Amino acid sequence: MKTTSRGFSRRGFIKATAGAGVYLASAKYSNMFAMSNPERPVRLGFVGVGSRGTSMLQTALMLEGVEITAISDIVPERVERAQQLVMESGQPKPKGFTGEEDYKKIADLTNVDAVFTATPWSLHTPVMVATMKAGKYGGTEMPACDGYEEAWELVETAEQTGMHCMLLENYAYMRNVMMVLNMVRHGLFGELTHCETGYQHDVRYATIGDQGELLWRAHERYLHHTGNRYPTHAIGPVSQWIDINRGNKFEYLVSMSSRSLGLNHYVAKNYGADHPNAKRQYKAGDVNCTLIQTANGITVTLYYDSLSPRPVDFIYRIQGTKGIYSGTLDKIYLEDTSPVPHQWEDIEKYVEEYDHPLWKKYGDIAVQTGHGGSDYLCMRDFVEAIRHQAAFPIDVYDAATWSIITKLTEESVLNKSKPVDFPDFTRSKWRERKPLPIVNS
Ligand SMILES: NC(=O)c1ccc[n+]([C@@H]2O[C@H](COP(=O)([O-])OP(=O)(O)OC[C@H]3O[C@@H](n4cnc5c(N)ncnc54)[C@H](O)[C@@H]3O)[C@@H](O)[C@H]2O)c1
Structure with a gap:
């Protein structure tokens, strides 16, 4: 060697x-x-x-x-x-x-x-x-x-x-998901049991060109493939909450896709029913739903829903023995502290104490950049890790684990939702790797 x-x-x-x-x-x-x-x-x-x-x-x-x-x-x-x-x-x-x-x-x-x-x-x-x-x-x-x-x-x-x-998974730098990471580290949700997340974003406009032609997204995501073709925005933050590759591991998944209608409808509506892309058979189902089991028993539901008319919703739900946060509602319920039993509480009360340190420090400048300011913090972490020769917070093991979901979900969908094992890209190092610190470098 x-x-x-x-x-x-x-x-x-x-x-x-x-x-x-x-x-x-x-x-x-x-x-x-x-x-x-x-x-x-x-x-x-x-x-x-x-x-x-x-x-x-x-x-x-x-x-x-x-x-x-x-x-x-x-x-x-x-x-x-x-x-x-x-x-x-x-x-x-x-x-x-x-x-x-x-x-x-x-x-x-x-x-x-x-x-x-x-x-x-x-x-x-x-x-x-x-x-x-x-x-x-x-x-x-x-x-x-x-x-x-x-x-x-x-x-x-x-x-x-x-x-x-x-x-550079910018969605892992969104203000709410970073605050939740901080809350997880402070034990607010107790022992974690389940997360729900999803890329639920209508991207038909970026998939079909202005003559009804197929853009690269159509080729790489929908024409020849099924399953969850864009998992990392959704699974990235959740993986950090539940210490994937750092004490926990994705074990296997099962996946199912709906029928495929969205792109045909979109092209027919905007470019005419006779347009060849209105009649084409797309392999990807409009909505894909996946269940993931992890080594320590926390389960994850993962959606991919990008070809239907719908508002954006990444879900980002986490729950454990002490309570639950819903990104869809941006609300929280903590059994021991929320004022009304069984009722959601606004998140504002928690922001001062649990807003992520990077957001507290750079929030004002970050919000001038894309994706709610997450682009700034993501690029900044990349650059600062290089400058200080520190480990990347989303390293090659995370990159491979989160990205391989495209392949694993497709395999499951094509085989009657059979369970498909995740490869262990860390080759067992996940057992010793420490959870991500709150602040990287
Ligand atoms: N993180 C996010 O929020 C986010 C948002 C949008 C897109 N993306 C990702 O960014 C990537 C690009 O997406 P986009 O929307 O900018 O697409 P785009 O088509 O606007 O840009 C891709 C660019 O790559 C160029 N290119 C193609 N082949 C090349 C080559 N061999 N060498 C150099 N350049 C080449 C193209 O000419 C084009 O300018 C995709 O992977 C997409 O998934 C991420």
Whole structure:
């Protein structure tokens, strides 16, 4: 086994430090060692600057001590637009790339410490793998990987290179879910028993183009696949509440999908019943419902409901022996303290005491960014972990575990809801890994 100049074997080192929650880069990557100087800017490369990439670029530009040094997109105008945004913020023009595989060139640049990707899903793992192999930190939009092979490739590349990557799951930084995490840590809900969560968001508008054509979401989520195709916004916060990969583990799931009507109706209504995409057979059911069992007996209900006319509702319900919180209602009931038995209580009373420390500190600036301000805290955690060489709060094991739900639910749906086991990407390290601290770095 290879050893670093500090005398650690890389894989052994990750093993040794995974529980401690801190890891350092291999000495081979001298640029990363320079990062131990917290005064030095963190230099980011962006791959994919469409809608999400551009928004996260703008968020990164709000952070102190961050430089954007490289941009890549296969649409040259988007690269130019991103370069312009960087220059308008007072930074030098970042190097621009437009080739399909130019993310490899970005990973190799000496003035890039980390690469963030907001491309279509099929590129997330290839970009992250190239990034880690080049000795850089990676940050990816979700899902991080598609299927067993990519999930293990992600984990093994991280272990082999010593360069972990973070899933930038911004929904884990929403104010209410972070407050609930704080409450869980303070024992308000007692011993936990059940959570309910779901990506319940009508995204038909982002799935079908303005001529009725299928956009990449249609191809990657609905046309050829079924099950829960976008699980991480929903399962991420819940996984943190119940210590998945850190003392607890997802054991298995069972999943069922409804029939598929939503996209046909949407295309027929907006582009005519004769449009070919109004008549096409989509594999994904409109509503997918999944049940997950965990090692310590906490169960999770997980919904995926994105093709029906409906308001947004991520549910985010948690309950235990002492009470319950409902994100849908944004209300709480605690048996020993709520004023009226069996009746919901407004959450406001608890905010002063349990609002997450990061929200207390950065809330005013965070709310200027997307997704209720969660984008800011998420990008900030990514950058600060790199700057201080701290562990990512959502690491490669979480990225693989949360993302593999796409595959496991599909397997279950296609086999009469049979139970499907979760792979243990931590290879039993979940037993020793410590629960996520309230504040990461
Ligand atoms: N976290 C969130 O809240 C959130 C919100 C929206 C989207 N997303 C995720 O962000 C990602 C992008 O979504 P989007 O809505 O921005 O899509 P988009 O189509 O607007 O952007 C994707 C960009 O990737 C570019 N691209 C494609 N191939 C490329 C390549 N080989 N190299 C470089 N660039 C390439 C495209 O040209 C496009 O500009 C998806 O994974 C999506 O799931 C996350």
